[in-house]
Amino acid sequence: MxxxxxxxxxxxxxxxxxxxxxxxxxxxxxxxxxxxxxxxxxxxxxxxxxxxAPGLVDLHTHLRQPGREEAETIETGARAAALGGYTAVIAMPNTEPTMDSAAVIREVLDHAITVACEVVPSGAITLGRRGEQLAPMAEMAELGVRIFTDDGSGVQDGGLMRRALEYAKGIGVMLAQHCEDNSLAAGGAMHEGAWSAKLGVPGQPCSAETAMVLRDIELSRLTGAPIHFLHLSTAESLAAVAQARAAGLQVTAEVAPHHFTLTDACCCDYDATFKVNPPLRTEADVEAVKAALIAGTVDAIATDHAPHAPELKEMPFDQAPPGMLGLETALGLALTELELPIERVLAYLSWQPAKIARISDRHGGLIAxxxxxxxxxxxxxxxxxxxxxxxxxxxxxxxxxxxxxxxxxxxxxxxxxxxxxxxxxxx
Amino acid sequence: MNHLLTIDELGADGIDDVMRTTDTFAEVNRRPIPKVQALRGKTVVSCFFEDSTRTRLSFETAARRLGADVMTFSAASSSLKKGESLRDTVETLEAIGADAFVVRHRSAGVPTQIASWSRAKVVNAGDGQHEHPTQALLDCYTLRTHLGDLHGKQIVVVGDIKHSRVARSNIAAFTALGAKVKLVAPATLLPASVGEWPVEVTHNLDGALDDADVVYLLRIQQERTDQALLPSLREYSAGFGLDAKRAARLKPGALIMHPGPMNRGVEIAADVADAPNAVITEQVANGVAVRMAVLFLMLGSGDLNA
CATH class of the missing domain: 2.30.40.10 (Urease, subunit C, domain 1)
Incomplete structure (x- = not known):
């Protein structure tokens, strides 16, 4: 019609x-x-x-284009999003090349014109997501980019992160952090705990995430800049964020459906479908994610939709790339697994993320x-x-x-x- | 026996089966012509994606003494180098006619993955830091030869537990057979959640020697110092190396074991390695018979000369 x-x-x-x-x-x-x-x-x-309901908004989608079109394209990813109820997705910048300039942002926007949902690009904080030099945020902001992140990795250097927050605040955009301290994660391929020890798979401890969350809360306090935390997975991170919010800091956070439904025990057969970053954690962490959603100390459920070609997921567990699909299952998982009324589930999936992405003028608004x-x-x-x-x-x-x-x-x-x-x- | 991926899935009864069958093949190996035809017509592919001379030769010898054909897949000069995926490689080898894969890989879980893709049987010949079940079986066999039933025996395992597949398999096997296991290592070389394992843990080797029936030493690697897990090999050796002075405190009849290859002068002093109660070369010798037993239980019809 x-x-x-x-x-x-x-x-x-x-x-x-x-x-x-x-x-x-x-x-x-x-x-x-x-x-x-x-x-x-x-x-x-x-x-x-x-x-x-207003269409859903995903703060965290990997569309893989440009660079990894065998895994996903903007068109196929947008179709998956529409089937999942989404009318807008924030495209993560870890493409090849990285979305770290107006030119690449423009390319993504060009491919997104006729697809099944709105694709809102995010930009990288640093050139090539290498964590060394700031990307030209202002030129990307002119094209409508409002969220900047090096997602896939965290900005390791605290001094650089401080400057990035200050610069972003100055031009009215927000940074989103993938919290993972590389020196603590040390290449771990799953959560460090009883299962990693049993399976002989190098693990990454919860503190690899939590340490960076704590650092960035302090940097937000120092700079007065807002910060958004991507895919939080540990009980300690969630507690730190709850405390920061109570203290009045401009801190927002998202959690992913796999972190309130699956544990590290899923890795027992070395099926890399269950390999994701941050990794699947313990039962206690799953309960903490659910509790944060019930308490309202996080703002959004975001998919971290991360397509990978089958042959890559059949590599040895420690070598396979991390990430799992999420767009077509997020709503069903939230409605099935969370003891929340549908009104609150929709708040986490639609209007709250729309506000963070600053697209409330067209997504997640009132039906009127x-x-x-x-x-x-x-x-x-x-x-x-x-x-x-x-x-x-x-x-x-x-x-x-x-x-x-x-x-x-x-x-x-x-x-x-x-x-x-x-x-x-x-x- | 279906696959042999971990000691846990073999269990105490499975270990007993292997031990009994190993007795038979130990006898075969003492014959002038140590060869039977139990696996004639079967093809065993030895897939060593990570180099290992001793384990590969031990498995290939075992397969040949059973009359099986042996294909050797060498990762260094293989299709994997040309970009073929692991799964395609496995399916190709299966199409050529593999009945069993003997798999060594630097990544944990690869034998488990191959078992899920293939109709052929899979023997784990060591995967990353996960397991090395035939090493544990040959160690149990060696121990039984000397000590009989392991129930209640005190086995002290010393060294880099965290990164050791030998440790994981041996701890599982020793505890399954009723031995009491004590781990001795610096805290940096113990795995996360070791407190949940059915073992005792200590950082003091001297305090663990007096009532030990067996001291099992693990290989320590130089790279552990680069990763800041140890200050130096010298400091490790001073705290955790088995030197002559420490070995002298062992009770009579206590055994000294090492899976090889040894770093003489680091985890074990040269004179200790050559002492009469060190059974290290015996471990290697038993390896062939144990691997014959495993391959026979997996691929054989039950008749030794079928």
Whole structure:
């Protein structure tokens, strides 16, 4: 249905940051025309028994383009995102070449024009993510980049990180840190603990993450600059962030679905599908991540969607690249595994990350007249089984193959386009 | 026996099976022509992705004495160098007709991965810092020859436990057979969570010697000093090396073992290595019979001369 035709999303329960109510939503041409009862339009999307919500926003997606198109492209990644209910994803800059200049950002934006969701590039903090020299953040900011990160690695040098925070604050953008002190992680391929000891796999201790979180909290205090912590995985990191927030620092944080569902015991067969960075931790850490979500001391659930070609994931465990798919399973995992009402799950997946990414003008907003028609329709009771072979991502490295989930995206509307209808991508 | 990947999955009964079968092959090895035809027509591929002369020769000798054909895959001059993946390499070797893979790799878990891809049997010949089960089996066999039942015996394992596949397999085997295991190492050379292992841990070798039935020394590598795990090999040797003075404190009949290759003068003094109660070359000799037993239990029909 062309987007110039009026469409009514009928009979659903509308949930946004303002609350929950039953209502029909009429959209046309990328905009919400009206929200109310008994509304009619030429085109009807049946939403009875479903939740109508602002589209989800992923703060942490690896789209692999440019450079690793055999694993994912902007097009296939965006399609996977739309199927997962996302209308916007923040593309991580660890591409080849690195997204560390306006030229590469422009290339990503060019490829993203016609894809199934909005792709918002992030930029690297340092040139080539080498941690040595600042990347030209201002020229990237002019193209709309608002988040800068060396994700994949942390900025090791504390002095450089301080300058980066000051510089970023000066131009009104935010830094996001992948917290991993390389000297402590020492090349560890999994969490350091009972399992790494048994398996003979070099481990990285929790303190490799926590030490950098603590350092950067202090640098945020010193510089007055905001900082966002990516994919926190340890109980100690989460406690440090909770404390910093209580002290009034501008600290935000995200957690990933695999860190509230899987433990290091999953690595017992040396299947590198379960290799990820930060690594899967202990049961106690999983409980700490869940507790932080219940307490509200983190801001977002972000996927860290990290596609890798099958032959790379079949390398020896210590040599295989870290990372797992996440876009098509995040919502189902959150609804199934977290003891949270759907309103709070959606806050973590939509409007809170939209605010951090500073795209609230078009994503995660209120479902009201004049709002952007970036929406998803979720059947919260639909039960389904994850099938790695059926995923839209170009890669197959999901650790959740065969897992039963409750809650599935039925329709996704991106700028008024019905990009997913009845769970099927339309492009 | 299906695969031999870890000692744990073999268990005490499995170890006993191997020990009993090893007796048979030890007898075969004493014959003028130490050869049977139990695995005639079977192909054993020796896949040493990491160099190892002694273990490779021991396995290949064992396979040949059983009448099997042996293919030697050398990583240094192989398709892997041309960029072929491990899985493709394994599938190719299987297509050529491998019945069993003997796998040595510098990364932990590779034998487990190969077992998941292949219909052929897999013997772990040492994977990274994980396990080296046939080393543990030949050590148990050697110990039984001298001490009989290991139940209640005190075995002291000294050295780099953290990075040692030999230690992991031996600790599993010794405890499965009822021995009491004591680990002696500087704190930097002990694995995370060692407190959860069914062993006693101490940093003081002198205090551990008096009631030891066996002292098992592990090889220490120079690179541990580069990683700041040790100040120097000299300091290690002073604290944890078995020199003549320490060896003299052992009770009569106590055995000294080492998986080789030894660093004489570091973890073991030269005169201690050559002492009558050091059974280090006997360990190597038993290796062939133990590996014959493992391959026979894995690939044989049960009949020695089938």
């Amino acid at each position: 062309p987007k110039t035709v009026e469409t009514v999303i009928k009979g659903g329960t509308v949930i946004d940051a303002s609350g929950t109510r039953v209502a029909d939503v009429v959209i046309r041409g990328g905009e919400i025309l009206e929200v109310g009862h008994g509304l009619e339009a030429k085109n009807v999307i049946d939403a009875s028994g479903c939740v109508v 007249k004049g709002g952007a028609a970036n929406l998803c329709v979720i059947d919260p009771n639909a039960e389904w089984t994850v099938d790695a072979r059926a995923l839209a991502s170009r890669s197959r490295n999901t650790p959740f193959d065969g897992r039963k989930l409750r809650g599935k995206v039925r329709h996704t509307i991106n700028r008024g386009d019905q990009v997913v209808i009845d769970g099927v991508a339309q492009q």
